[in-house]
Amino acid sequence: MIAPGSQVPFEITTNAGFRAYWTGAIVVCGVGTVRVLWTAAKSRSSHLWLFFYCLLALFWIDLCYFLAELNSVNPVVDDLAKIGACIGAGLSIFIPPSILDSRPEFRFHKRAKLFFTAVGLASVLYFVASASVFFSSRYVEGAKYFNGYRVFPVFLMFAILGVSNLYVAAGILLRTGFRGGPLTGDLRALRFLAYGMIGFVPATFVVDYVRWVFPSLWRIYPREDIFVLPLYFAYASTVIAFYADAYASGVRARSAPLPGLPLSAALSRRERDIALLLSRGFSYKEVGATLGISMGTVQTYAPRIYRKLGISGKEQLIIRSHGEGPPSADTEG
Secondary structure, eight states: OOOTTOOOOOOGGGOHHHHHHHHHHHHHHHHHHHHHHHHHHHHTOHHHHHHHHHHHHHHHHHHHHHHHHHTTTSHHHHHHHHHHHHHHHHHHHHHHHHHHHTSGGGOOOHHHHHHHHHHHHHHHHHHHHHHHHIIIIIOOTTOOTTSGGGHHHHHHHHHHHHHHHHHHHHHHHHHHOSSOSOOOHHHHHHHHHHHHHHHHHHHHIIIIIHHHHOGGGGGTOOOOSOOSHHHHHHHHHHHHHHHHHHHHHHHHHHHSOOTTSOGGGOOOHHHHHHHHHHHTTOOHHHHHHHHTSOHHHHHHHHHHHHHHHTOSSHHHHHHHHTTOSSOOSOOOO
């Protein structure tokens, strides 16, 4: 789809550098997706499986757009590839909020999650249904699916996808902080992912999509190709792969018994996280910052942990976790 009066569009098939850029982004995204698949399968974590589904959707979008760029001279293949990318984008609207909802400290507002889920599913159904009708009963040779009124739903869907990503980024940063602070490796990776969302999403929206709404921009940017999206997907897949490794390491650490403490304590995952950091001498404030929760939440959990372990305070927890002697009667001051 070329704007009227624009120059001959830049074609990926005739530019080796841009073709290498796309290919490299797809390879990086594919490697990240496989790494997360491997990590999710080993850890058996439903949280990481959701990340895998997210990366699979990103890889699908990247691949479909690449095929569309390569087949821009073939209207049918070009349209089918772009429709596939739009379906992947619809799925990507609600998968990220679902991912963070699977971690209690990042749980989303129920109405926001329902909104993104409804919009994402509606987008998928729209493109599946309208494309089926177009190619089964209304298609004529040379016709293009993305002409006319079908351009606006694409623009609207990607706008909501951008809002969804920025909402997720805001949710991460509100809990991990914008910079500094003692964070575990998985939370640091999430913060870098949020930085990428804040940086790349507006750039992708402006550079790759706004010109469809403002045709005058074709005079300064007379190209049909997608420039920012591959770089964003490569960045996101790399960061998510590091996050998956760090998160899985944390899961293994949490599943191991705490040194010197009774195995029958039946601590929850959150209680184990807090107990482990407290046993290392972390203050309540430091524990909260590291785990991305408030100090008040830590203070609520601490007495419950001490009661389950049969101890009276933090000092006993430190002593027993290091096997340094019998329990002390001291309590935390």
